[in-house]
Amino acid sequence: VQGKLCRDIIRCANFAALKHKDQRRKDEIQTPYVNHVIGVAYILTNEAGISDISVIQAALLHDTIEDTGTSFYELQAEFGEDVANLVKEVTDDKTLPKEERKLQQIVNASKSSYRAKLVKLADKLYNLRDLRRATPVGWSKERVDEYFRWASQVVAGLKGTNKALEDSLRDLFAERGITI
């Protein structure tokens, strides 16, 4: 059993590494994009105390549909219905204009399943830490602040899911005078 779980997780990490191989983060040093998805999975295992394998797999795959053109069906064939559905739940609808997508995240947060909320919380925590660590190329201070304010509205809808993640997020917002 352990061998299978281990293989299932590494299969996702490998799939994500291949799919994101040409992508970089928005920071000055162009960190490989795959660092982000591994980091999100790591937050879930090491800070949130999550051992649900499907959640960890979904964390590793969470940006493949949105950012690499991977289809739901490919994920379903490779990793099963459960994982594919979770990834779908954390994927923005790219047919909508960007401002509408951002609004949808706020509106949909509280309607998500418990497991999708975990991935969303870890994703926001990673991105906000990333923004605090290094400002993305071309971003003004105002744009960073605006991102924190928007993220706080999404996180407000994810409350009551995981204390460790919510405490860390609350502290990051508090640093900027935002209360959730």
Ligand code: NDP
């Ligand atoms: P974007 O959606 O353009 O960028 C943020 C996303 O980029 C994150 O959610 C993350 O997504 C990904 N990302 C990649 N690299 C990094 C990194 N190093 N650190 C953090 N995130 C990274 O941002 P927004 O459009 O939300 O811009 C923020 C705010 O600024 C908006 O609320 C908007 O109103 C405003 N704005 C200002 C503009 C301007 O001043 N010119 C232009 C557009 C918007 P993932 O988890 O998928 O990797």
Ligand code: ZN
């Ligand atoms: Zn992400």
